[in-house]
Amino acid sequence: MSDALSYLGVPLSRPRVGFFELTSCEGCQLQILNNEATLLDFLNLVTIVNFREGMSERSDDYEIAFVEGSVSREDEIVRLREIREKARVLVALGSCACFGGVNRLKNRFGDLAWVKKEVYGDFAIETRDVQPLEDFVTVDLKIYGCPVKKEEVERIVTNLVVGKAVRLPEYPVCMECKANENICLFELGEPCLGPVTRAGCDAWCTGNRRGCWGCRGPAEVANIKELEKIMTRHGFSREVLIDRLECFGGFASCLDTLTGKKKKAGRNKA
Numbered sequence: 431m432s433d434a435l436s437y438l439g440v441p442l443s444r445p446r447v448g449f450f451e452l453t454s455c456e457g458c459q460l461q462i463l464n465n466e467a468t469l470l471d472f473l474n475l476v477t478i479v480n481f482r483e484g485m486s487e488r489s490d491d492y493e494i495a496f497v498e499g500s501v502s503r504e505d506e507i508v509r510l511r512e513i514r515e516k517a518r519v520l521v522a523l524g525s526c527a528c529f530g531g532v533n534r535l536k537n538r539f540g541d542l543a544w545v546k547k548e549v550y551g552d553f554a555i556e557t558r559d560v561q562p563l564e565d566f567v568t569v570d571l572k573i574y575g576c577p578v579k580k581e582e583v584e585r586i587v588t589n590l591v592v593g594k595a596v597r598l599p600e601y602p603v604c605m606e607c608k609a610n611e612n613i614c615l616f617e618l619g620e621p622c623l624g625p626v627t628r629a630g631c632d633a634w635c636t637g638n639r640r641g642c643w644g645c646r647g648p649a650e651v652a653n654i655k656e657l658e659k660i661m662t663r664h665g666f667s668r669e670v671l672i673d674r675l676e677c678f679g680g681f682a683s684c685l686d687t688l689t690g691k692k693k694k695a696g697r698n699k700a
């Protein structure tokens with residue numbers, strides 16, 4: 431690593447960074463490229479050596495690996511373990527990587543053979559139940575969201591580069607929503623998972639009059655039973671609540687307590 435750059439006297443080491451994708455829509459990687467106003471500052475912080483969406487060069491020599499997407503094929507497990515071996519720090523980028531994300535919806539049917547037949551008919555593809563990265567490898571850091579917020583990624587990368595602790599909000603989206611002086615959507619007849627979802631998106635959806643679907647997963651203390659009471663009080667059924675909680679995979683363990691299902695065991699980590 432080079433120590434040539436410094437900011438306010440703090441040496442910037444410009445770690446070598448790779449971006450990788452497993453099963454995903456690549457929307458989280460796109461977020462990184464999206465904000466031209468800060469892209470050059472971001473590129474000054476790191477040396478990007480792998481980023482299929484943004485460059486054609488490739489290198490296996492990197493210190494930080496950002497892995498987007500969930501595991502939905504056997505070959506992805508092998509690839510993920512190879513990435514883990516090469517990286518000093520492995521970051522799960524986005525809800526697919528952290529929880530399985532929207533891909534995990536197919537697990538809800540509990541019958542993979544039936545799902546394959548329904549979706550692909552006679553053109554069967556190789557696919558398996560969806561699992562998050564941490565079921566297979568050690569994940570050092572998670573960046574939540576579907577997609578991730580670019581500002582949050584930049585803040586986290588800056589902290590990694592200058593050696594500062596990375597802290598994610600532990601409180602729920604409601605805190606940000608209220609701080610932004612939004613009208614609560616329950617009062618307007620819309621369900622919302624803001625009371626139980628981890629903040630950090632600056633109440634992205636509720637600020638645009640859309641109820642939260644919980645893409646960042648549960649806040650540190652997520653009282654699902656209390657949310658169920660709020661939903662009932664506003665005329666929303668348990669099915670509406672479960673539909674939202676299942677959408678991004680982050681509430682899988684909370685759902686188990688709500689529905690009484692047992693969690694499936696993951697594989698051994700590399």
Ligand code: SF4
Pocket residue numbers: 454455456457458459498499523524525526527531532575576577578
């Ligand atoms: S978390 Fe959302 S935006 Fe990111 S890869 Fe998955 S589906 Fe796409």
Ligand code: SF4
Pocket residue numbers: 603604605607608612613614615616622623624625633636641642
């Ligand atoms: S709209 Fe949602 S996030 Fe905002 S205060 Fe109401 S419940 Fe909380």
Ligand code: SF4
Pocket residue numbers: 575576603627628631632633634635636641642643644645646647
């Ligand atoms: S409001 Fe909810 S669904 Fe929307 S970005 Fe934030 S956490 Fe995700």
